[in-house]
Amino acid sequence: MRWRExxxxxxxxxxFAIFLAFPFYFALVxxxxxxxxxxxxxxxxxxxxxxxxxxxWDFWNYATTEHVRFLFEDTNYPTWLLNTLLVxxxxxxxxxxxxxxxxxxxxxxxxxxxxxxxxxxxxxxxVPPTLLFLPLSRLITQLxxxxxxxxxxLIYPSFTVPxxxxxxxxxxxxxxxxxxxxxxxxxxxxxxxxYLIVLPISLPGVLTVVIFAFSLCVNEFIYAxxxxxxxxxxxxxxxxxxxxxxxxxxxxxSLMAAVLIPTIPLALLYNAFLDRFIKGFTGGAFR
Amino acid sequence: MEAESARLKPAERRWxxxxxxxxxLALLLIAPAVIFMALVVGVPFVWAIYLSFTDAIGGxxxxxxxxxxxxxxxxxxxxxxxxxxxxxxFTFASQAIVVVGAAVLSxxxxxxxxxxxxVRFLVVLPWAAPVVLSTIAWLWLLDSLYSVVNxxxxxxxxxxxxxxxxxxxxxxxxxSVPLQWLGRPNLALIAITVVHAWRILPxxxxxxxxxxxxxxxxxxxxxxxxxxTGLKKLWYVDLPLQLPIALVAVLFxxxxxxxxxxxxxxxxxxxxxxxxxxxxxxxxxxxxxSGSLGEGAAISLFLFPLLVLVSVGMLFxxxxxxxx
Numbered sequence: 190m191r192w193r194e195x196x197x198x199x200x201x202x203x204x205f206a207i208f209l210a211f212p213f214y215f216a217l218v219x220x221x222x223x224x225x226x227x228x229x230x231x232x233x234x235x236x237x238x239x240x241x242x243x244x245x246w247d248f249w250n251y252a253t254t255e256h257v258r259f260l261f262e263d264t265n266y267p268t269w270l271l272n273t274l275l276v277x278x279x280x281x282x283x284x285x286x287x288x289x290x291x292x293x294x295x296x297x298x299x300x301x302x303x304x305x306x307x308x309x310x311x312x313x314x315x316v317p318p319t320l321l322f323l324p325l326s327r328l329i330t331q332l333x334x335x336x337x338x339x340x341x342x343l344i345y346p347s348f349t350v351p352x353x354x355x356x357x358x359x360x361x362x363x364x365x366x367x368x369x370x371x372x373x374x375x376x377x378x379x380x381x382x383x384y385l386i387v388l389p390i391s392l393p394g395v396l397t398v399v400i401f402a403f404s405l406c407v408n409e410f411i412y413a414x415x416x417x418x419x420x421x422x423x424x425x426x427x428x429x430x431x432x433x434x435x436x437x438x439x440x441x442x443s444l445m446a447a448v449l450i451p452t453i454p455l456a457l458l459y460n461a462f463l464d465r466f467i468k469g470f471t472g473g474a475f476r
Numbered sequence: 477m478e479a480e481s482a483r484l485k486p487a488e489r490r491w492x493x494x495x496x497x498x499x500x501l502a503l504l505l506i507a508p509a510v511i512f513m514a515l516v517v518g519v520p521f522v523w524a525i526y527l528s529f530t531d532a533i534g535g536x537x538x539x540x541x542x543x544x545x546x547x548x549x550x551x552x553x554x555x556x557x558x559x560x561x562x563x564x565x566f567t568f569a570s571q572a573i574v575v576v577g578a579a580v581l582s583x584x585x586x587x588x589x590x591x592x593x594x595v596r597f598l599v600v601l602p603w604a605a606p607v608v609l610s611t612i613a614w615l616w617l618l619d620s621l622y623s624v625v626n627x628x629x630x631x632x633x634x635x636x637x638x639x640x641x642x643x644x645x646x647x648x649x650x651x652s653v654p655l656q657w658l659g660r661p662n663l664a665l666i667a668i669t670v671v672h673a674w675r676i677l678p679x680x681x682x683x684x685x686x687x688x689x690x691x692x693x694x695x696x697x698x699x700x701x702x703x704x705t706g707l708k709k710l711w712y713v714d715l716p717l718q719l720p721i722a723l724v725a726v727l728f729x730x731x732x733x734x735x736x737x738x739x740x741x742x743x744x745x746x747x748x749x750x751x752x753x754x755x756x757x758x759x760x761x762x763x764x765x766s767g768s769l770g771e772g773a774a775i776s777l778f779l780f781p782l783l784v785l786v787s788v789g790m791l792f793x794x795x796x797x798x799x800x
Contacts, residue, residue, distance in 0.1 A: 194587075201584045202595050205577070209678060210598035212613040213605070215624055219616065227622070234624045287512055290505035298502035306506070312787050313517055315728075317735030319756035320780065323763045323773050324523035325516075327537050347516040350509055379501055408606045410738040411756070415764060426608040430742050434612075441616055448609040456604035460597050467686045471721065 213452065216445035221252035227441065256442030265420050266447055269428035272338055273451070276424060277406040279342045284349040284402050285395065291350075292357030293383060297366070307358050314351035318411050321347075326415045340416040341424065345409060349402040356401070359469035360394030361387065397465040400458050407451060425451055528774035534767030546774035550762075555750045559758040560778060565665060566754060567734045567782075570672035574680045574729055575722070577673070582684035583710060603678035611742045614671050618657040618743070626654040661751035664744050668752060671739055676729045683728075687721030688714065723793045727786045734782055755779050 232242045237251040334340040372382040413427035532539030629635040642648040737756040746753035763772015
């Protein structure tokens with residue numbers, strides 16, 4: 190009975206994992222393919238082949254890194270990565286500054302209406318950029334921010350702040366009130382208790398917010414796409430589809446490298462912080 | 477501490493006292509976030525509504541009042557209706573796949589088995605990957621000439637059968653080998669639905685698992701005593717208890733699919749012949765490409781009723797989940 194259960198688990202879980210991860214496996218194979226190997230439709234696309242289309246176990250001798258080098262030396266990709274990091278860092282800083290006090294107040298101080306206000310703020314996160322990008326693109330032009338990273342730094346907190354407030358509210362709720370009360374009795378002010386007691390304990394939660402807010406910035410497309418038109422000012426999400434996909438000429442190997450390089454570190458971070466994310470996400474109200 | 481505050485001037489003491497009051501402090505802490513969101517979400521939102529009633533064109537922020545003309549014009553356009561239809565198809569078809577997939581996968585992923593961490597890593601990948609980038613990976617999988625899907629179907633000898641099947645069910649009457657996944661209207665609809673389901677599924681699985689974790693252990697024991705096992709237990713015990721949180725995952729999925737711009741824009745640009753346009757891409761085509769800001773705003777506002785429905789559902793289930 191036991192081994193049948195196990196077998197069933199694998200029979201379900203493995204096909205799902207293959208389906209979900211396959212595009213990334215395929216991207217990984219493609220990024221090191223030689224042009225001749227890639228362009229021959231008789232060759233197996235799953236592995237590296239010699240000129241006759243045969244697979245060898247020393248497959249790395251039939252692969253190439255020239256397209257990865259091309260990506261870093263002959264395109265704006267490094268600039269986009271840097272821009273993404275800059276925008277992400279600035280947006281995360283603004284987000285924490287606004288969302289930490291709000292999340293704390295909603296979890297602790299606001300009383301009965303704190304719950305409703307928390308859900309209301311969260312609903313703002315559901316107002317999609319596709320509803321707002323038309324007026325915002327005009328506004329950015331009026332403010333003379335078009336084609337600058339500042340436009341993204343100003344607008345991205347519009348979705349990271351509600352998201353982070355919600356998560357932080359969930360985290361703060363899991364910290365026992367007694368800890369703070371003890372500090373208050375010892376004579377600390379509320380702000381001091383927040384700073385000395387609550388912040389250090391909620392550091393893992395804050396780190397989770399940093400990672401997920403940052404990844405929201407990397408994900409964003411329509412604002413980056415409409416606000417910015419010069420290649421040097423783009424982020425990865427807007428730069429790759431705009432500059433590396435030109436008409437029918439695709440640099441598939443370079444494109445796949447460009448896809449995988451930001452994905453792998455993000456995936457590792459997601460896995461490391463997934464449990465905490467769930468705790469904050471579902472701890473806010475859905476308990 | 478006492479001595480310290482006694483040394484302060486009376487005005488400062490009053491100020492410090494105010495900071496100790498829950499209500500004042502709460503307002504002070506919440507205010508910056510609320511003001512900021514009012515400015516960057518509230519103002520543009522009201523502005524979008526205003527623009528939708530004007531004849532504003534690209535480059536201007538205002539226009540003449542035209543009443544409901546923009547909405548009427550949009551509605552009379554076949555492309556708009558198709559965009560609305562496609563938005564609904566993509567949203568509900570992909571979420572149906574997501575719900576079934578997440579219900580099954582989450583119930584197996586909570587078990588203990590060897591290699592669980594690597595499975596979890598692989599399952600979470602589509603969620604962690606930036607949506608634009610993973611969509612480009614799909615663009616390559618579905619390429620007109622080099623599609624690995626077609627290559628595999630051909631090697632398995634399934635491609636002719638699939639073409640026949642597509643014709644038999646009247647999905648694609650004159651498709652041929654190799655299949656143009658993004659170049660034929662109905663195949664592109666299928667492809668986009670699958671990509672949406674693929675990218676939302678990991679998030680739903682994760683939330684479903686959280687929902688399972690919230691089931692008290694007493695329930696587990698009670699169902700064991702009552703003899704509920706396997707599918708019976710899944711259907712009568714686990715799923716109903718997971719329902720409130722699962723619905724939250726679904727509502728999320730609905731918003732993120734209905735409002736998504738990147739997947740359709742990158743896979744098909746709304747083509748072939750506008751057959752895969754959705755409301756966001758059509759709003760972009762009219763509002764930015766054609767410069768009819770007013771009509772573009774009107775088109776994007778058609779998303780709003782869906783959003784309100786989802787929000788109401790969310791509030792409702794959040795409350796219910798809390799009570800139980």
